[in-house]
Amino acid sequence: xxxxxxxxxxxxxxxxxxxxxxxxxxxxxxxxxxxxxxxxxxxxxxxxxxxxxxxxxxxxxxxxxxxxxxxxxxxxxxxxxxxxxxxxxxxxxxxxxxxxxxxxxxxxxxxxxxxxxxxxxxxxxxxxxxxxxxxxxxxxxxxxxxxxxxxxxxxxxxxxxxxxxxxxxxxxxxxxxxxxxxxxxxxxxxxxxxxxxxxxxxxxxxxxxxxxxxxxxxxxxxxxxxxxxxxxxxxxxxxxxxxxxxxxxxxxxxxxxxxxxxxxxxxxxxxxxxxxxxxxxxxxxxxxxxxxxxxxxxxxxxxxxxxxxxxxxxxxxxxxxxxxxxxxxxxxxxxxxxxxxxxxxxxxxxxxxxxxxxxxxxxxxxxxxxxxxxxxxxxxxxxxxxxxxxxxxxxxxxxxxxxxxxxxxxxxxxxxxxxxxxxxxxxxxxxxxxxxxxxxxxxxxxxxxxxxxxxxxxxxxxxxxxxxxxxxxxxxxxxxxxxxxxxxxxxxxxxxxxxxxxxxxxxxxxxxxxxxxxxxxxxxxxxxxxxxxxxxxxxxxxxxxxxxxxxxxxxxxxxxxxxxxxxxxxxxxxxxxxxxxxxxxxxxxxxxxxxxxxxxxxxx
Ligand code: AMP
Numbered sequence: 001x002x003x004x005x006x007x008x009x010x011x012x013x014x015x016x017x018x019x020x021x022x023x024x025x026x027x028x029x030x031x032x033x034x035x036x037x038x039x040x041x042x043x044x045x046x047x048x049x050x051x052x053x054x055x056x057x058x059x060x061x062x063x064x065x066x067x068x069x070x071x072x073x074x075x076x077x078x079x080x081x082x083x084x085x086x087x088x089x090x091x092x093x094x095x096x097x098x099x100x101x102x103x104x105x106x107x108x109x110x111x112x113x114x115x116x117x118x119x120x121x122x123x124x125x126x127x128x129x130x131x132x133x134x135x136x137x138x139x140x141x142x143x144x145x146x147x148x149x150x151x152x153x154x155x156x157x158x159x160x161x162x163x164x165x166x167x168x169x170x171x172x173x174x175x176x177x178x179x180x181x182x183x184x185x186x187x188x189x190x191x192x193x194x195x196x197x198x199x200x201x202x203x204x205x206x207x208x209x210x211x212x213x214x215x216x217x218x219x220x221x222x223x224x225x226x227x228x229x230x231x232x233x234x235x236x237x238x239x240x241x242x243x244x245x246x247x248x249x250x251x252x253x254x255x256x257x258x259x260x261x262x263x264x265x266x267x268x269x270x271x272x273x274x275x276x277x278x279x280x281x282x283x284x285x286x287x288x289x290x291x292x293x294x295x296x297x298x299x300x301x302x303x304x305x306x307x308x309x310x311x312x313x314x315x316x317x318x319x320x321x322x323x324x325x326x327x328x329x330x331x332x333x334x335x336x337x338x339x340x341x342x343x344x345x346x347x348x349x350x351x352x353x354x355x356x357x358x359x360x361x362x363x364x365x366x367x368x369x370x371x372x373x374x375x376x377x378x379x380x381x382x383x384x385x386x387x388x389x390x391x392x393x394x395x396x397x398x399x400x401x402x403x404x405x406x407x408x409x410x411x412x413x414x415x416x417x418x419x420x421x422x423x424x425x426x427x428x429x430x431x432x433x434x435x436x437x438x439x440x441x442x443x444x445x446x447x448x449x450x451x452x453x454x455x456x457x458x459x460x461x462x463x464x465x466x467x468x469x470x471x472x473x474x475x476x477x478x479x480x481x482x483x484x485x486x487x488x489x490x491x492x493x494x495x496x497x498x499x500x501x502x503x504x505x506x507x508x509x510x511x512x513x514x515x516x517x518x519x520x521x522x523x524x525x526x527x528x529x530x531x532x533x534x535x536x537x538x539x540x541x542x543x544x545x546x547x548x549x550x551x552x553x554x555x556x557x558x559x560x561x562x563x564x565x566x567x568x569x570x571x572x573x574x575x576x577x578x579x580x581x582x583x584x585x586x587x588x589x590x591x592x593x594x595x596x597x598x599x600x601x602x603x604x
Contacts, residue, residue, distance in 0.1 A: 014040050016069055019102035024065070027098055033058035034211040040065050043185055048206040050199055051187040055158075055335040056311070057211065060095045063155045063185045068100045070153050070183075071128045077146065079129040079153045082174065084161040085308045086111030086133060086282070087289070092157065093131045105129065112136040114282050120145050134162060134170035141177060148177040159188035159195050160328065161308060168194050175202045190328055221318075221338045222345045224372045225358065229536030230351040231569040232448045234265055236374050237321060239446075240347060241271060241299070243375030243383050247316035248292060250336050251301045254322040262321060263301040270434065273299035276306045304329055310336055320348045323357055327364035347372075352533050374449035377442045384435055447563045448536030508558040509543050512565075514578045517550045521574045527552055534571040535564065 011024055011032055032040065035053040042049055043066035053059045067079050081096075083089040086109075093109040100107075108122040110132035119136075123146050130137070130146070140146050154175070156162065162171060175198070184203050188195055199206065228236040237251070253259045256277040266273035274297055276288045285306065291297035292312055300307070304324065315337045324330050337344025348369065350358055362369055395404075411421050429435070444450070516522050524545040531537040531554070543555030552573075556564065564580040571578060 009037070011065075014065070015044060016040075016065060017072060017103075020065060020068055020099055023099050023101045024061075026101070029061065033062075035059050035209065036062045036065070038209040038211060039063065039185070039207075042207040042209075043067075043183070044069060046183055048183060048203040049185045050191075050203065050206045050208045051185065052189065052191065052208075052210040053187065054189055055332065056338060059157070059187050060092055061099065063157070063187065064092070064096050064099050066185075067129065067153055067155065068096065068103065068105070071100070071105050072103065075126075075128070077127055077130060077148070077150050079155070080137075080148065080151045080174075080178070081129070081131040081155040081157060082134055082137070082162065082167075082171065083131065083157045084133065084165050084167065085305065086113060087285075087306070087310055088158065088308060089131045089133055091311050096129065096131070107131065110136045110140055112139075113278075116140075116143075134167040134174060138170055138173060148174065149179055151178045151182050153183045153185070154178055156184070156186045156188075158308070159186050159198070160190045160192055161332070163192060163194055165305075168198070171198060172201075189331065219367070220343060221334050222343065223334065223348070223367070223369045224346070225348045225350045225369045226372055226374055227449075228349050228351060228374065229448055229532075229534055230353070231534050231571060232446075232536055233321060233349050233351070234262070235446070236349055236449065237262075237319065238266075238269055238271075239375045239380060240319065241266075242380045244317070245383055245387060246345070248295065248297070248312065248314050249299050249317040249319060250307055250310070250315055250333075251299060251319045251321050252304065252307070252324070252333050253301055254303070256303055258322070259301045259303055263299075266299060266301070271299055272297060273301055276300055276302040278303065278305055280306075304333065307336060308332070312336075316345065318344070318346045320346070323348055323350060323354045323361075325357060327361040330361050331365070374445040376445050377438070379443075381435075381437065381441055384433070388429070388433070388435075447538070447541070447559060450536070450538050509555045510558055510561040511546075511553050511555045512561055512580055514552045514554070514573070514580065515550065516573050516576045516578055517548045517552055519549045520576050522547060522552055522576075526573050527554060530571050530573055531556075535569055537564075 009031065011021055011029065014032075035051060035057045039049060039051055039059075039062035043063060051059060051062060053062070063081075067081070071078055081089075081092055083092055089109050089111050093107050096107060105128045106126055108119065108127040108130050110119050110123075110130060112133055112135050116139075119140065123130075123140065132140075137146075141148060156171065159171075162168070184206070186195070186199055186203065186206070191199075226236055226240065241249075251262065251273075253262050256275075256279045259275040259277045263273045263275035274288050274291065276285060280288075288297065288300065289310070289312075292300050295314065301321075302310075318334045318337045320330070320333065324333060334344070334346040337346065348354075348358065358369065408418075408421065430437075514527075524547060527545055528539070528542060531542055532539060537556070537560050541557040541560035543557075545555070546553040569579065
């Protein structure tokens with residue numbers, strides 16, 4: 001069947017009870033959203049339905065309103081909603097309770113990872129509707145705590161997510177446990193084959209409702225990418241947070257451990273951040289979510305599973321610290337912002353390894369994700385100054401101003417000038433806010449970001465990379481013995497400018513050393529690759545490279561040397577962990593040199 005009826009423009013057009021209409025009014029729902037316009041009618045008429053809609057489109061009310069309406073008469077379990085995660089299940093129950101605020105209906109939420117007893121107690125008290133994750137629901141069924149035979153309406157929310165989480169067999173089992181003539185509503189952002197098969201097997205002539213472009217819809221979200229060397233992701237994130245001062249933000253990281261580490265690194269830098277992932281107890285997770293909802297928490301660092309279905313309206317930004325592999329996961333993540341018709345922003349930190357993934361996501365979204373630079377010191381300072389200005393203005397308008405004036409007069413009486421007073425007061429403010437204003441504020445992105453920046457220049461990220469001819473080859477940048485004696489100092493540093501790949505290293509080049517060499521299979525190419533890709537050095541900052549048996553010496557610009565030594569970033573060269581910070585240039589011993597060293601010969 002096709003849902004061809006004219007879409008309803010107001011909730012009054014539906015045959016819903018006044019109690020529900022009043023509850024919707026109280027919630028501030030004035031007009032049905034497009035998915036509601038098209039779903040509520042067919043569901044009220046008793047049709048099965050397949051709804052394709054993104055999270056944030058209002059799909060909970062699209063099935064929730066007819067579900068509550070169907071519960072008004074009768075008693076006992078009559079409606080069942082399946083959801084992939086406990087967070088989503090709890091959220092759905094809350095929404096249903098809101099719609100049914102003026103009706104005497106009873107709900108139970110059943111989800112894994114929590115004690116059985118309270119769930120059993122709720123079932124024993126009697127329920128009209130269960131919202132559940134499939135696994136825990138079946139546990140209760142098997143223990144004889146509940147029977148599903150009486151279910152008249154079965155809703156599957158985020159069916160594709162349930163499939164991804166391995167619930168497909170549980171879902172079919174649940175279908176088999178319900179009566180044949182129950183009504184079914186299936187919501188899914190995408191329609192993978194197993195879900196289509198379930199729909200074919202269990203839905204009868206369903207109305208198909210699709211309010212947005214097939215599959216993906218993230219058009220209302222502003223999306224940006226920041227190219228960053230992998231070792232500098234945290235620094236890039238911190239700069240973004242400092243320069244943009246976003247409102248409530250979800251930062252997605254790949255693993256539970258990286259969520260914990262990232263949240264704690266952000267807290268160390270005075271951000272208000274907490275992690276959310278599956279290793280945490282239910283109570284701890286609920287505590288974090290409640291802090292986010294009540295605006296006591298700014299930054300939530302989460303895994304996909306923990307944040308699935310999370311609906312917090314005031315999320316202004318989603319930051320992908322680690323880019324997801326699949327475009328559907330990407331859409332789901334960024335759908336945490338831009339809720340209920342608001343605009344939202346998504347920022348992706350993209351390393352070289354992510355380029356293919358991002359290209360795939362762009363192709364699926366049929367949209368180019370705009371490249372933006374890592375914020376410069378000047379941008380960060382500008383933002384901090386703006387924030388300070390805002391606070392100063394509101395302090396000036398604050399009702400306690402007469403007291404402030406009295407304090408100023410007291411200082412004046414003691415001979416303080418306005419200027420002296422102001423510099424003291426601002427000094428305290430700057431110290432409290434850890435505001436640092438250097439003499440030379442750079443309006444350039446940090447050095448490590450400059451090499452990465454050009455990568456977004458074309459779709460393949462090749463814009464500013466040297467052509468094959470100019471790239472360092474096997475024998476490029478190798479310090480040849482016949483040239484070596486010209487101007488190198490005994491302490492291992494060199495101040496001789498050198499032309500490489502057509503680009504000069506600055507006149508104050510410094511030679512740094514790493515404790516790996518040809519005996520570790522290291523070639524100049526490995527070093528250039530690591531310095532540019534992992535540590536974000538521009539090609540132009542790298543000069544000659546000398547490989548000895550157990551040591552590599554690399555000439556770099558003075559600026560690059562400062563950056564490498566202060567960053568103390570560990571990285572890998574052919575599996576060997578190395579760190580410039582461990583080997584300051586002045587203490588570099590002079591390496592034993594190999595005549596006419598051929599970097600790759602050993603590996604053949
Ligand atoms: P959902 O897609 O069901 O998770 O809903 C996303 C958000 O939109 C939730 O915060 C709902 O409360 C809100 N919402 C749903 N329907 C409406 C409506 N008709 N008018 C205003 N807000 C709505």
